[in-house]
Amino acid sequence: MRMSELSARSGVAIPTIKYYLREGLLHQGEQVAATRAEYDESHLRRLRLIRAMVEVGRLPIAAVKKVVAAIEDESLPFHHMLGTAHYALSPQVEPEPTPEWEAAKAEVDALIADLGWQVNPEAPGRNELTQTMARMRRLGMGDDIRKYAEMAERLVREVDLDAIPASDDRDTAVEALVLGTVLYGRALEALRRLAQESESARRFTPEGPDQPT
Amino acid sequence: MRMSELSARSGVAIPTIKYYLREGLLHQGEQVAATRAEYDESHLRRLRLIRAMVEVGRLPIAAVKKVVAAIEDESLPFHHMLGTAHYALSPQVEPEPTPEWEAAKAEVDALIADLGWQVNPEAPGRNELTQTMARMRRLGMGDDIRKYAEMAERLVREVDLDAIPASDDRDTAVEALVLGTVLYGRALEALRRLAQESESARRFTPEGPDQPT
Incomplete structure (x- = not known):
């Protein structure tokens, strides 16, 4: 198909498609004439993926590039490629050089080890959880974190x-x-918020749901 | 205590405390002299609450005001007061006037009814879930939403x-x-992301965890 059809079928505007081609996010079409390239289903699939990452995942273009590189490196096993995309979706949290951070980090590491989870030492989720854990500990919360981990x-x-x-x-x-x-x-x-409202209505008002103002 | 001690004990700067007093978020202290007011534990508790809403909940001041009003209206039952705070924490999503929105809304309402959840017709979580549901349906996803609801x-x-x-x-x-x-x-x-990594390592790589690049 031509670029105009690729644009119509993908819902991505032509200038945006050209930008993705320049940035190397979208592979070039097959040059069938000096001024005409042909695109196929693989281009449609790639555009759908880019839209998912940008619009739904809200990933910056730099992160999208990393994921695309992992997809195109055919020597990278399937599971590693998925892992790259998965890591790109995590908020990147920088460790803080404080004793509270170290204590929370130790707790998070112990929790993951206790549960027997197979998680890389560099998984971004570790820092993400450590940050929340440190905040909880400062507030006297977090004793029941293991129950949340088991639910997860x-x-x-x-x-x-x-x-x-x-x-x-x-x-x-x-x-x-x-x-x-x-x-x-x-x-x-x-769903968690809706279930909280329902359960709280059940526990605290035997007569039925309430109307918060 | 004086305002300087209130500031030291709460960790909130004096200009911020004065701002909260002007906005009516913090109740006035007891005037013990023309230029001196006394504050007590109730002021400390209120400042802790305001910080929780602003810093952790990232609520705008207008939402904080609504919650404070519900706390101070002693005629409002405890459960209604908590409901007001709970609603303030939900993203406010506006309904879209499209057939897709109506279809997703009907699905969400039916799901909540089926589960027997006691949730107000105006609960903001309904619109929040409807928006995600509409997006999922457009992408051919969402058939397993009930399993997520049961987990929640x-x-x-x-x-x-x-x-x-x-x-x-x-x-x-x-x-x-x-x-x-x-x-x-x-x-x-x-935790969900960490568990996903672990479970995915378990399912797809029998030899153990991987190192995504």
Whole structure:
């Protein structure tokens, strides 16, 4: 197909497609004449993936580039490629050089080891959790973190990973991972708040739900 | 105590305390001389609460005012007051006048009814979930939303609500609700990502965890 059709079918504007081509996020089409290139389904798939990362995952272009490089490096095993995309979705938190940080970090490391989780020492989620843990400890909270960890494990085992459809196509697999992680995360956050309202109504007002002002 | 001691003990700068007094977020101290007011533990508790809402909950001052008004209206039952704070923590999502929105909204309403959850028609979580649901449907996802809802219910019943310590003091109860909802939400998000990495390593690489690049 021509670029105009690629634009129409993907919903991505032509100047944006040209920008992605220049940046190397989208592979070049097949040059069929001096002024005409042909694009195919692989370009459509890549554009869908880029939109998922930019619009739903809110990743900066630099992070998108890293993920695209991992997809295109065919020597990189499938699981490593997915891991690169997964890490790109985590907030990057810098460690703080304080005793509180070290104490919280030790707690997080011990928790992960206790649960037998297979998590890289460099996983960004470790710093992300350490930051929240340090804040909780300062406020006298966090004693029940293990119960949350066990719930997260159940969620991932019983529901989360099954929601990501398997695909042999590298672009499609990464797209499913990004959309699944971000959108189900957002849904879960809203569902948690709705369930909190319901459970709180049940516990504190035997006569039924309330109307907060 | 004097304002200088209130500032030292709360960690809130004097100009900020004066701003809160002007805005009516913090109640006036007892005027013991023409130029001197005395503050007490209730001022300390209120400042702790305001900090929790602003720094951890990232609420705008207008939302903080609404919560403070609910705390100070003693005719408002305890549960309604907590509901006001809980709603303030939800992202405010505007409904879209599209058939996709209506279809997603109907799905969300049916899900909540099916589960027997006691949730107000105006709960902001409904619109928040509808927005994500509409996006999922457009992408051919969302069939397993009920499993996420059941997991959220379990999480709230078995863990979440117990983590919020009960307090008869209105300021302290709202503070616990805000910190508990926000910080455990953040911890859960990080734990979910760590558990995903671990479970994915377990499923896809029998030899152990990987090193994404």
